[in-house]
Amino acid sequence: MGNSFGTLFRISTWGESHGGGIGVVIDGCPPRLPLSEADIQFELDRRRPGQSDITTPRKESDTAKIVSGVFEGKTLGTPIAIYVPNGDQRPSAYSEMKDKFRPSHADFTYQTKFGIRNHEGGGRSSARETIGRVAAGAIAKKILFSAAKIETRAYITRVHDIEMPAIQNFPTLEDVEASPVRCPHPETAEKMVERIRGMRSEGDSVGGIIECRIRNLPVGLGVPVFDRLEADLAKAMLSIPATKGFEVGSGFEGSLMRGSEHNDTFINKDGSIGTSSNRSGGVQGGISNGEDLIFRVAFKPTATIIQNQNTVDKDGNETELMGRGRHDPCVVPRAVPIVESMAALVIIDHWMRQHAQCGSFVFESK
Numbered sequence: 001m002g003n004s005f006g007t008l009f010r011i012s013t014w015g016e017s018h019g020g021g022i023g024v025v026i027d028g029c030p031p032r033l034p035l036s037e038a039d040i041q042f043e044l045d046r047r048r049p050g051q052s053d054i055t056t057p058r059k060e061s062d063t064a065k066i067v068s069g070v071f072e073g074k075t076l077g078t079p080i081a082i083y084v085p086n087g088d089q090r091p092s093a094y095s096e097m098k099d100k101f102r103p104s105h106a107d108f109t110y111q112t113k114f115g116i117r118n119h120e121g122g123g124r125s126s127a128r129e130t131i132g133r134v135a136a137g138a139i140a141k142k143i144l145f146s147a148a149k150i151e152t153r154a155y156i157t158r159v160h161d162i163e164m165p166a167i168q169n170f171p172t173l174e175d176v177e178a179s180p181v182r183c184p185h186p187e188t189a190e191k192m193v194e195r196i197r198g199m200r201s202e203g204d205s206v207g208g209i210i211e212c213r214i215r216n217l218p219v220g221l222g223v224p225v226f227d228r229l230e231a232d233l234a235k236a237m238l239s240i241p242a243t244k245g246f247e248v249g250s251g252f253e254g255s256l257m258r259g260s261e262h263n264d265t266f267i268n269k270d271g272s273i274g275t276s277s278n279r280s281g282g283v284q285g286g287i288s289n290g291e292d293l294i295f296r297v298a299f300k301p302t303a304t305i306i307q308n309q310n311t312v313d314k315d316g317n318e319t320e321l322m323g324r325g326r327h328d329p330c331v332v333p334r335a336v337p338i339v340e341s342m343a344a345l346v347i348i349d350h351w352m353r354q355h356a357q358c359g360s361f362v363f364e365s366k
Contacts, residue, residue: 130341237295282294
């Protein structure tokens with residue numbers, strides 16, 4: 001019913017933002033992969049609230065607990081369950097939202113669809129649900145790097161109308177994490193931070209764009225026709241809360257070019273076939289072509305803002321609502337590890353599908 005993702009490497013997340021906790025069950029992880037809670041905690045720490053003055057002040061350690069699927073430091077090949085308790089819940093801050101619908105939030109659609117909803121912090125529609133995705137993504141990233149040195153790196157290229165210059169290199173993790181806004185261009189990052197601080201002081205919010213690059217992909221990942229690699233990536237990215245757009249390679253800008261300008265010509269790269277440019281973004285015909293996979297995701301401004309807004313209550317009566325609770329004035333900085341995790345989950349699933357069809361996929365015992 002929409003709470004599971006993947007085919008061979010499959011995850012199911014559960015929990016609400018102000019409930020007892022958040023969790024995920026991962027099915028299909030190969031056996032004998034060295035795995036510890038520290039591997040997962042590193043990624044959760046990048047996603048957790050309270051990291052800086054440009055994120056929500058909610059204080060959560062987001063401490064991961066592996067409760068099944070790992071024995072003596074290695075995966076068993078059985079389902080892995082991970083649990084992260086909620087600690088800093090303040091459901092009373094949302095009491096007014098019980099009867100009033102927040103503009104551009106999921107309140108109205110959830111209430112209309114199910115006839116019931118958890119109004120405390122958004123319940124299941126809250127971005128806190130993504131804890132489970134990031135925990136599972138940490139495992140996927142470790143498998144991909146261990147098996148084939150495949151790396152996934154996301155970073156912010158735009159906040160509101162502030163955009164960093166285009167880069168050609170693959171940013172290091174240190175480059176991305178050097179600023180709380182996770183933009184690898186220091187001068188632009190400073191401007192982005194100031195813009196977000198300004199929005200917070202006004203009780204407002206802004207959105208932005210995250211770019212993601214995946215390198216060392218082999219040729220052949222992706223399945224025609226409906227399971228094209230970019231189609232699965234698009235679904236994965238647009239399942240993240242607050243997303244409103246996805247593009248791969250040249251994206252919408254490519255529609256302004258001629259075929260003679262846009263085509264990636266094939267060349268011999270030290271004995272292997274490659275392309276002279278990468279406007280395709282590493283995908284052709286829905287299948288990876290061996291070049292870096294490059295895509296971008298657009299995020300809207302945070303829906304809950306600390307300003308009076310016109311709305312209606314559940315009976316249709318016109319009223320006003322002032323946002324309450326603790327919210328990010330810009331969700332994009334904390335969404336960077338979420339984008340990376342969802343990308344890794346798509347890639348590991350297609351990697352395993354390729355090996356199931358064309359070869360073996362196991363970790364050897366040492």
